[in-house]
Amino acid sequence: MNRDALFAxxxxxxxxxxxxxxxxxxxxxxxVVMLVLLPLLVTFAPQLGNLPGNTLSELQTFLxxxxxxxxxxxxxxxPAQQVAVLALVYFFAPLYLILPLMVSSVIAADSFxxxxxxxxxxxxxxxxxxxxxxxxxKALSPWLAAVLIGLxxxxxxxxxxxxxxxxxxxxxxxxxxxxxxxxxWLGPAVAALSLGVTVLVSAxxxxxQEAMQLGGVIVLPVVALVIGQATGVMYVSxxxxxxxxxxxxxxxxxVLTLAFRLFRRDNLASRL
Amino acid sequence: MNPxxxxxxxxxxxxxxxxxxxxxxxxxxxxxxxxxxxxxAGKTTTxxxxxxxxxPTSGQAVVLGLSPARDGSALRxxxxxxxxxxxxxxxxxxxxxxxIYARLYGLGPAQARARAAQLLEQFGLAGxxxxxxxGYSKGMKQRLALARVLLHxxxxxxxxxxxxxxxxxxxxxxxxxxxxxxAAGRTVFLTxxxxxxxxxxxxxxxVLERGRLRAIGTPExxxxxxxxxxxxxxxxxxxxxxxxxxxxxxxxRENGSLSVPxxxxxxxxxxxxxxxxxxxxxxxxxxxxxxxxxxxxxxxxEEAP
Ligand SMILES: Nc1ncnc2c1ncn2[C@@H]1O[C@H](COP(=O)(O)OP(=O)(O)OP(=O)(O)O)[C@@H](O)[C@H]1O
Ligand SMILES: [Mg+2]
Numbered sequence: 402m403n404r405d406a407l408f409a410x411x412x413x414x415x416x417x418x419x420x421x422x423x424x425x426x427x428x429x430x431x432x433v434v435m436l437v438l439l440p441l442l443v444t445f446a447p448q449l450g451n452l453p454g455n456t457l458s459e460l461q462t463f464l465x466x467x468x469x470x471x472x473x474x475x476x477x478x479x480p481a482q483q484v485a486v487l488a489l490v491y492f493f494a495p496l497y498l499i500l501p502l503m504v505s506s507v508i509a510a511d512s513f514x515x516x517x518x519x520x521x522x523x524x525x526x527x528x529x530x531x532x533x534x535x536x537x538x539k540a541l542s543p544w545l546a547a548v549l550i551g552l553x554x555x556x557x558x559x560x561x562x563x564x565x566x567x568x569x570x571x572x573x574x575x576x577x578x579x580x581x582x583x584x585x586w587l588g589p590a591v592a593a594l595s596l597g598v599t600v601l602v603s604a605x606x607x608x609x610q611e612a613m614q615l616g617g618v619i620v621l622p623v624v625a626l627v628i629g630q631a632t633g634v635m636y637v638s639x640x641x642x643x644x645x646x647x648x649x650x651x652x653x654x655x656v657l658t659l660a661f662r663l664f665r666r667d668n669l670a671s672r673l
Numbered sequence: 674m675n676p677x678x679x680x681x682x683x684x685x686x687x688x689x690x691x692x693x694x695x696x697x698x699x700x701x702x703x704x705x706x707x708x709x710x711x712x713x714a715g716k717t718t719t720x721x722x723x724x725x726x727x728x729p730t731s732g733q734a735v736v737l738g739l740s741p742a743r744d745g746s747a748l749r750x751x752x753x754x755x756x757x758x759x760x761x762x763x764x765x766x767x768x769x770x771x772x773i774y775a776r777l778y779g780l781g782p783a784q785a786r787a788r789a790a791q792l793l794e795q796f797g798l799a800g801x802x803x804x805x806x807x808g809y810s811k812g813m814k815q816r817l818a819l820a821r822v823l824l825h826x827x828x829x830x831x832x833x834x835x836x837x838x839x840x841x842x843x844x845x846x847x848x849x850x851x852x853x854x855x856a857a858g859r860t861v862f863l864t865x866x867x868x869x870x871x872x873x874x875x876x877x878x879x880v881l882e883r884g885r886l887r888a889i890g891t892p893e894x895x896x897x898x899x900x901x902x903x904x905x906x907x908x909x910x911x912x913x914x915x916x917x918x919x920x921x922x923x924x925x926r927e928n929g930s931l932s933v934p935x936x937x938x939x940x941x942x943x944x945x946x947x948x949x950x951x952x953x954x955x956x957x958x959x960x961x962x963x964x965x966x967x968x969x970x971x972x973x974x975e976e977a978p
Contacts, residue, residue, distance in 0.1 A: 409776035417764040420805070524760035524821070526726045528777040529749040666745070667728045670721055671687065 402537075406530045410538035414512040415546065423609065424511050428550065431503055435496055436558040443492070444485040444565045460484060466633050478570065485569050489562045494583055494637045495626035500554045501592035502623060505547035506616045509596045512539050513603035514612035523673055526666055536664040540596060540657070547592035555584035582642040590649035595619045597656035604663045604672070675702045677829055677860045678723060682732035685718050692718040694884040695732065700862060700877075705855050707875035707892075708864040709968070715884040716864040717757060720831045723862070724752055737829060750779065753827035757834050759818040763807035767798050767817050770806060771824060778825035792820040812843040819850060830854060831862045836870060848874060869962050872896070880968055887972050896963065899971045903961040904933040904941065909954030916953045932961070934970060 418424050460480060464472060471491065475483045516522045516539075525535065559575035566574040599616040606612050629635045678700035685693045693715040700706045710716050721727040723736050725745025734741050739748040761770050768789055775785035793802045796816040806814060815835070822830060832851070836844040851874050854861055865871055871878045872892040879889040888895060906923075907930045908916045916931060917923060923931040936944070938960070945958055 403779075405779065405781075406777050409773050413762065413765070413769075413773045416769065417762055420764040519763065520758045521760045521762050523726075523756045523758075524754075524774075524818075525777075527724055527749060527752075527754040527756070528774070529746045529779065530777060531746050666726050670726045 403530065403534055406528070406534055407538045407541070410525075410530070410535065411542050411545075414508075414539065414542040418508055418511055418542075418546070421511060424507050427507055428504055432500055432550065432554045432557070435499060436493075436554050437561055439496075440489060440493060440558070440561055440565065443488045444569065460487075463487075463633050468636055468638065470638065471636055482570055485565060486574065489565060489574055490577065490579065491637055492627075492630065493558070494579060494642075495623055495630060497554070497558065497580075497583055498588060498591050498623045498626070499620060501547040501551035501588040502595040502620060504550045505543045505592040505595040506599045506619065507613065508543035508546050509540075509599035510603060510609050510612035510616055512542060513600050514606055515609040517603070517673065518608045520673075522669065526670055532664060532666050533661075536661050540600065540660075543596050543599075544589075544592050547596070548589045551588040551592065552584060555580065555588075578639045579637065579642060582639050582646070587642050587646040587649065590646045590653060591623075593653045594649050594656060597653060597660050600660040601656065601663065604660075604668075676700065676735075677702045677704075678706075678734070678736050678862065680723075680732065680734045683719075683722060683729055683734050684731045685715075685722055685727060686730040691884050693722065696886055698879060698886070698889070700860065702860055703855070703858050704877060705851060705861045705863060705875045707871035707878035708862060708881065709866065709868065709871055709878055710864070710881035711866055713883070714866075714881040716881060717833055718884075719881075720754060720833055720862070720864065724749055724754055724831070750825065751827055752829045752831065753822035753825065754831040755818055755822045755833055755835055757837075759811075759814040761806050761814055761817050761821070764805060766803045766805055767793060767809075768802045770817060771821055774821050775824045780825065788824055792823060796820045812839060815839060815843065815847075819847070827859070829860045829862065831864075833864050834866070835863070836865070836867070844870075868964055868968060880972070882969060882972075888968070895968065898975065899935070899963050899967055901935045901937040901940075902963060903967060904936040904944070905957075905959045905961050906931045906933070906948075906955065907957040908948075909956065912953045915951055916948060919948055919951050919953065930957075934967060935974075936960075 460483060464475065464483070474490070475486050478486065516525070530538070559580070562575050563573045566572060595616070598619045599612060602615045603612045606615060626635075626637075630637055635641075676699045678698060680696050680698045683693060683696040683698075684691065696719065708716055708719065718727065722729055723734055723741055725741035725743075725748055728742050736748055737751050741748055761767075765773070771789035771792060772785045775788055776782070780788060790799075790802075793799045796819065798813065798817060798820070801809070801813075806817060809817070819835070822832075832847075835847050835851075839847065848870070851861055851863065863871070863875060875892060877889065877891055878895060880887045880895070888898065890898075905926075906916065906920075910929075917925075920931065920933055922935065923933045926932055941958075941960070945955070948955060
């Protein structure tokens, strides 16, 4: 493995990404909206006194069906305080996954399909890098960026969440095991899966936009998770997050092997 | 002869299309070798095969003593390829483009910086080296792409249609560069569809047509097989029928002029006298450089029974 070449490709792709609006806007905007604005809105809305009546009864049904551990974590709080804890710790947990997923997918679409679209891939194929090095280097930049931004998002979210919690409950909620498992285990797994899917899609399409649109289907399971939890079909817990991580990593082994198979020079050059 | 490129029945198929069909070729060290062909002839496919970027469907190649299919990485360390489109990263500066590729070709960090700076200077890009390439003109991008080809001082250089789309001044600069490379003892594999360019620069040329090698030799040998030059005549409209009857081989062009292929230079004075005697009114008589069409025409004519 040639480390210099690996870093050169990493540097090239990441440098190019930071200079592309189409890539940078979602990477900056999505975390700000999801991890700062939305939590503030949701937790402070009940405070403003306009908690609708049916929300309260929904909250009751939700809590009645909830596992004991979840119930215990909100015991003794007022409904408004309960909403805050549920929102901050549980409802936002699956939403957080959109962050590593999206970052990885946007950057991968740019560096795989986009490189084809810009007609710069051919020059790269004529360099001495082996297929394996090239794949590793190009796959590493979206994943590393997604994990890094995921951790950063987690840190910012913890601060915002703790500020809210301190105000409302007089205690801190973060870090906790659930979110640690999310940020350190499931998040990186989801980033890798989204990368793998985008690489597979990029092999078929010719533009960054197409890759983004088709690769976007990967967000559906996460949306299902969000809805499933909001409707009380399932409850996010540390155990579940650990288990899902295991499943996604297993899936990754498959998807990434497939992606690497498609990433042979001959195959790439045949589709330039 | 010390062959740098040697192919045997080299072929590549894409589905139904046989892009390259049994290529037999030898290119000697230090040679500027012209690879002529129209769009879709198989030139780019050949360059890719010779660098291990595509794998052959059948046949073999030996390039710099290595097999492109098996030792691609080692081979590509010693070759430099200018792709058909400049393929420079528009979001990076010229300097970044060069430094990053220098690292990809195995130069150390300090070495990469120095070599990039030197090439930026040599290619007249030093003044705008830190601007993003997206704002460059087509000619500047091409110069940057050429600079990138030379980063690692390759022994064997492939230039895929290096002057297509360039203005005459920029094209002449590329020609100068190729002469410089040749003087420095490098081997150059030049693909083009411009016969005049090949004649100007190349020691030997090969003519490819729809994946098949049609002819190979020095430009003089090829010109010899052409059996003459092309005569272009402009005649008064009233005497056009007379001109056509005197020149059975003449083709009418869109602009109304007549074009006669396969005319030998020494035949021209007699031909003009004959036209004048036949009452043809001549506005203009000129000789035209033979084109790739003329080569194909001559080759097909040779084959005809
Ligand atoms: N990946 C591919 N898939 C299908 N057909 C291909 C592929 N690459 C090349 N071809 C076909 O192979 C033939 C040779 O193509 P090639 O690009 O080598 O020609 P060329 O001489 O470089 O042409 P040009 O002057 O247009 O660059 C063409 O008919 C082309 O359509
Ligand atoms: Mg071509």
